[in-house]
Amino acid sequence: MAKDLVNTLADLKEKEALGIVQERLSAGEDPLRILDDARRGVEIVGKRFSDEEYFIPDLVYSGEILKQITDMVKPKLTKAAEVKRLGKVIVGTVAGDIHDIGKDIVVFMLDVNGFEVFDLGIDVPVQKFVDKIKETGSGVVGLSGFLTLAFQSMKDTVGAIEKAGLRNEVKIMIGGGQIDDQVRSFTGADAYGKDAMDAVKLAKGWIGG
Amino acid sequence: MEKKWQEMTADEKQEAQFQKLLSPKLPDGKDLPFQSPEAEANYKAAITRIKDAIQLKKTPDRVPVTILPSMFPFTHAGMTVQEAMYDYDRCALAFKKFILEFKPDMHIGAAAPGPGKFFEILDYKLYSWPGHGVAPEHSYQCNEGEYMKAEEYDLLLMDPSFFFRNFYLPRVFGALQGFQMLPPLTGILEMYGVAFNFIPYALPPVQATYKALFEAGAEALKWAMVMGGSNGELASLGFPNILGGFTKAPFDTIGDTLRGTKGIIMDMYRQPDKLLQALEAITPIMIGMGLGAAQQTGNPLIFIPLHKGADSFLSDAQFKKFYWPTLKQVMLGLIEGGCIPFPALEGHWGSRLKVIQDIPKGKTVWMVDQTDMVKAKETLGKNACLIGNVSSSMLNLGTPDDVKAYCKKLIDTAGKGGGFIMGNGAFFDEAKPENVKAMSDFTKEYGVYK
Numbered sequence: 141m142a143k144d145l146v147n148t149l150a151d152l153k154e155k156e157a158l159g160i161v162q163e164r165l166s167a168g169e170d171p172l173r174i175l176d177d178a179r180r181g182v183e184i185v186g187k188r189f190s191d192e193e194y195f196i197p198d199l200v201y202s203g204e205i206l207k208q209i210t211d212m213v214k215p216k217l218t219k220a221a222e223v224k225r226l227g228k229v230i231v232g233t234v235a236g237d238i239h240d241i242g243k244d245i246v247v248f249m250l251d252v253n254g255f256e257v258f259d260l261g262i263d264v265p266v267q268k269f270v271d272k273i274k275e276t277g278s279g280v281v282g283l284s285g286f287l288t289l290a291f292q293s294m295k296d297t298v299g300a301i302e303k304a305g306l307r308n309e310v311k312i313m314i315g316g317g318q319i320d321d322q323v324r325s326f327t328g329a330d331a332y333g334k335d336a337m338d339a340v341k342l343a344k345g346w347i348g349g
Numbered sequence: 350m351e352k353k354w355q356e357m358t359a360d361e362k363q364e365a366q367f368q369k370l371l372s373p374k375l376p377d378g379k380d381l382p383f384q385s386p387e388a389e390a391n392y393k394a395a396i397t398r399i400k401d402a403i404q405l406k407k408t409p410d411r412v413p414v415t416i417l418p419s420m421f422p423f424t425h426a427g428m429t430v431q432e433a434m435y436d437y438d439r440c441a442l443a444f445k446k447f448i449l450e451f452k453p454d455m456h457i458g459a460a461a462p463g464p465g466k467f468f469e470i471l472d473y474k475l476y477s478w479p480g481h482g483v484a485p486e487h488s489y490q491c492n493e494g495e496y497m498k499a500e501e502y503d504l505l506l507m508d509p510s511f512f513f514r515n516f517y518l519p520r521v522f523g524a525l526q527g528f529q530m531l532p533p534l535t536g537i538l539e540m541y542g543v544a545f546n547f548i549p550y551a552l553p554p555v556q557a558t559y560k561a562l563f564e565a566g567a568e569a570l571k572w573a574m575v576m577g578g579s580n581g582e583l584a585s586l587g588f589p590n591i592l593g594g595f596t597k598a599p600f601d602t603i604g605d606t607l608r609g610t611k612g613i614i615m616d617m618y619r620q621p622d623k624l625l626q627a628l629e630a631i632t633p634i635m636i637g638m639g640l641g642a643a644q645q646t647g648n649p650l651i652f653i654p655l656h657k658g659a660d661s662f663l664s665d666a667q668f669k670k671f672y673w674p675t676l677k678q679v680m681l682g683l684i685e686g687g688c689i690p691f692p693a694l695e696g697h698w699g700s701r702l703k704v705i706q707d708i709p710k711g712k713t714v715w716m717v718d719q720t721d722m723v724k725a726k727e728t729l730g731k732n733a734c735l736i737g738n739v740s741s742s743m744l745n746l747g748t749p750d751d752v753k754a755y756c757k758k759l760i761d762t763a764g765k766g767g768g769f770i771m772g773n774g775a776f777f778d779e780a781k782p783e784n785v786k787a788m789s790d791f792t793k794e795y796g797v798y799k
């Protein structure tokens with residue numbers, strides 16, 4: 141079937157997928173339904189990634205296709221898409237570290253798997269995590285870091301959350317380049333994830349299930 | 350009569366390189382005086398040990414030890430990274446203290462911090478460094494970006510040097526904007542018209558660029574003198590630096606700092622043929638980069654940090670199509686030129702071992718980060734020497750007993766029969782000194798081959 145946006149996107153056929161979106165928009169279809177199909181396509185991408193059938197390039201590429209679809213559809217949207225979200229997750233690269241590739245993939249995977257994600261960016265001061273938890277009431281915090289310096293920053297961040305009296309309100313997961321379980325126990329985080337799928341599994345286990 | 354370099358086989362060239370290392374020279378060509386007979390003996394034993402480990406012909410007397418830090422020697426000496434980048438003498442002094450304390454058989458020199466002032470003169474944009482976007486105590490970090498645009502492959506392919514000078518360099522060095530105004534050098538042909546080519550050199554932005562280059566060159570030389578002096582002094586104390594220089598896998602050259610991670614991913618889908626052409630085109634350049642550096646330093650090991658070929662970065666098919674062929678060519682070219690490729694498997698590479706083991710035996714040495722060492726030994730280790738893989742987290746957060754237990758496991762498995770050098774798996778900034786010490790001391794004791 142040529143018009144199947146879900147599978148065309150899942151198979152990463154960029155031109156075809158954009159063509160289908162254009163056609164469906166011209167035919168006056170409800171933009172929300174198009175977006176919903178696109179999201180389902182990317183969900184399949186995420187599933188294939190966790191099955192090790194897809195790899196980082198496939199994720200990044202699907203994200204790029206999705207972004208183009210969203211850009212095409214947005215002007216036609218009359219009301220904001222109402223997506224049922226599983227829960228709220230705060231993600232950021234910890235203080236001192238300015239790496240974002242890994243974190244961005246984690247944010248993307250959480251998002252397409254139905255979480256409302258607050259991306260605090262890179263080199264995030266501990267207080268910003270604390271403030272965001274207070275502001276959003278998120279139940280999960282994901283800390284990303286690449287360098288060995290991130291070990292201490294992660295520990296400091298967990299400490300600050302504790303000091304603010306919020307430690308029991310949130311589950312904290314960490315990940316990135318040199319992070320492993322030994323680092324997890326040093327920082328006092330609840331779990332460590334080796335890739336973006338782990339981030340999704342952890343979050344689902346805590347607040348999505 | 351001695352054979353000429355060009356007539357030697359790759360084997361003979363490698364042997365000649367090791368012989369050269371065994372009789373180190375001062376910059377003026379005279380023999381390097383050792384500070385004691387003991388230092389001389391240690392130096393030569395270390396080189397021989399490493400040679401045996403790399404060549405896989407003979408089991409060394411014991412497992413050699415190396416320590417490959419990034420900023421640890423300086424943080425350990427109580428300096429900030431910023432101080433190490435700006436005070437070259439203190440940087441060299443801290444490095445000497447580090448070597449004398451941990452006594453590795455091989456080191457890679459004090460060059461990791463680099464000359465801070467040099468980066469300032471050139472207004473470097475590619476990285477943030479202490480005082481320039483990063484805190485004084487933290488290491489410099491790369492600013493990910495598309496420093497080459499998707500539509501610029503043809504420019505790169507037509508004349509890589511022109512592309513670098515006129516497009517890439519002005520984007521990553523604020524002070525080199527004047528380069529954009531320069532015509533290609535290949536237009537300078539005959540009497541008639543030749544002068545036109547030189548007019549841009551009269552323009553103020555071009556002159557400012559050259560002024561910055563002269564200043565940067567002077568600063569780089571000042572720094573290099575200190576680094577060279579440090580290497581000489583450490584050699585005279587019995588501690589060789591056998592790192593000759595560095596090059597990259599062509600896929601990483603384009604994926605790290607030209608197109609960036611996202612850029613090269615898009616290119617694999619949207620313009621794979623252009624990407625493949627570019628990878629081919631820069632392969633000889635990457636070989637030349639390694640050979641040139643080895644000639645300059647006189648050392649044979651050419652470091653190749655491997656980035657975007659790691660397990661999750663590419664599918665198996667993508668790895669075989671985009672990453673491996675040109676990386677292999679680079680290594681073969683280096684070996685042909687008498688160098689020893691020293692790739693680092695950064696991150697996890699377990700799924701690639703069967704592919705990358707296809708290299709000439711006894712000609713390479715691989716730093717292993719998080720890949721399972723037993724599996725690496727069974728595959729890649731049949732043809733190549735492995736270095737590693739004590740983890741950053743263990744060095745940082747473990748105890749000396751943890752480190753010893755892990756090193757014992759490594760020596761018993763990866764160390765079996767030779768072909769193994771003890772070391773850390775990832776470049777590290779922080780660690781407990783007693784853990785680093787445990788790695789070195791324990792290996793010297795337990796790693797003796799009987």
Ligand code: B12
Nearest residue numbers: 242282284287288315316317333335336490491696775776
């Ligand atoms: C690519 C790379 C570079 C590139 C980066 C730019 C670019 N355009 O790519 C370049 C060449 C510039 C570079 C430079 C340097 N690098 Co570098 N680099 C890497 C490399 C190979 C990959 C990093 C990467 O892109 N990862 C991509 C993402 C997808 O992976 P990730 O961040 O780990 O994220 C995944 C998971 O970890 C997880 N995850 C991430 N965050 C989170 C959060 C949560 C909550 C969870 C659950 C999961 C999770 O999910 C993600 C997706 O699955 C790593 C080694 C490695 N393989 O990890 C070294 C590495 C990070 N670099 C290192 C070093 C030493 C350097 C340099 C200092 C070298 C030098 N002397 O110049 C410089 C400067 C530091 C810097 N990176 O800025 C060291 C750092 C060691 C340390 N000190 O801690 C590493 C670990 C290599 C090593 N083995 O020694 N580097």
